[in-house]
Amino acid sequence: MKATGAVSFWQATLAVLWKDLAAEWRSRELLSAMLVFALLVIFIFNFALELQTQLRASLSAGVLWVTLTFAGTLGLNRSLAVEKDRGCLDGLLLAPVDRAAIYAGKALANWVFMLIVAAIMLPLFGLFYNASLILPGVVLVVLLGSEGYVAVGTLLASMAVQARTRDILLPILLFPVVIPVVVAAVKATGGYLQTLPLEEIRPWLNLLGVYDVIFTSVAFMVFDSILEE
Amino acid sequence: MDQPANTVNYFITGYVIIFGAMLAYLVSLVVRWHHLRQDEALLTQLEAEKTNPQAGEAKPHQPV
């Protein structure tokens, strides 16, 4: 155990994370909505693009990430709207914890949800299109990509839910900012699926890493000023 | 390629758009400025009437 401040930060983070996971375990409303939505998106893509059963690797990477991005928006909006509506944010604010811990906890919970969705989508996707998507490289890209997505997404969603136009605002705020992550994730996933040499994939992994670091740290710095009332 | 391509139309369109956009923005600034000025005048007048009903403007306005 180090200094008490550090301990209380992690304790608070874990408490928020635990609260979200426990609530989700009881209701399962967020995950089930994300999953059904993701499935529907895949089905729409199938008809809209007339996908073949043996899908081109580059195309399936794109479909996969668009699906995850859309489903993620649904989850993020719900996750923070619940806090707002039940007044949980106010309760959390009254608690003598670091605000950054609230952000960390919420972001971790959202990341877990995204990863659960991805863990179910990847095998299903492989089943539908007769392809194996569960490669170590793809798993790495999903981890990195969803981290960056959730880091910005949690920050922006906590602003969006406090606005009058909150139902429509999150994708408009999030998508233009998150484009580099989606581009990099699509290209890296496609690279691994096409078994390209690592030199061609590495720039995308680097970009994902840089994005994750920049946006996670900036979110920690500015989150304080979103929650103060 | 001795002669340059004849792209004068594109050139003119370009500059019409550039100056048009800047002009439109200027007009929007002026319009907004005037609207706010009117609001300001109206609000100061209302406030003056509120604090001192007799000192209102010359128009026949009865304080409630």
Place this chain on the structure above:
Amino acid sequence: MSTTPRALVAMDVAAGLALAVATGMVFFYAPLERVMGAVQKVFYFHVAAGWVGMLGFGLAAVAGIAYLVTRRSRWDLLGVAAVEIGLVFTLINVVTGMIWARPVWNTWWTWDPRLTTATIMELVYVAYLMLRQGIEDPERRARFGAVYAIVGFLSVPLTFFSIRIFRTIHPVVLGGGDPTVTGAFAMTPRMTQTLMVSLVAFSLLFMALLWHRLRLGELGERVEQLRLKLQS
């Protein structure tokens, strides 16, 4: 009644004169490019507008940081002013880019890194205005605006790099290869001079417009306070 400050009038005059000189140079002084012809002259104001757009968005991010540190509403007014002007000039930049692309690359639109990034940037700041519109409380609006201005500006270079790596792996087919090659030209001294004067003129214009927009914001704030005072 507040009158326009002397310095602002001087700045207006300077910006107007500089813009007139730059326009004159573009029309009469800059040489006609050998291959592309007259449309190449769009380039001067195209670049200058892009520069002002970046200046505006960068300034908005700086104002956002300053607001979060000092919590003075003036920084917020500066932020909105800068974003609004940045939007106007980025739009000019994108549209003139398309006008230039049509005769040179034979298409209105290419997924060229710069053009695409500029357009995504435009969308980021449209989102910024929409976020502000959705929030009534001025203090919260300022805070959220500041946060989004910072996040949005950080994403711009990342977007640019991601699209550029994308393009180097997948070369552009349209225009027969790398877009920087087709339509590239060597700058003659006269061209460089014209570009420099255009950049100076647009920078002056930016400052003058920013000042005017800031005054508009201050007036808006005064009116808002009057309204609140009357309602209470």
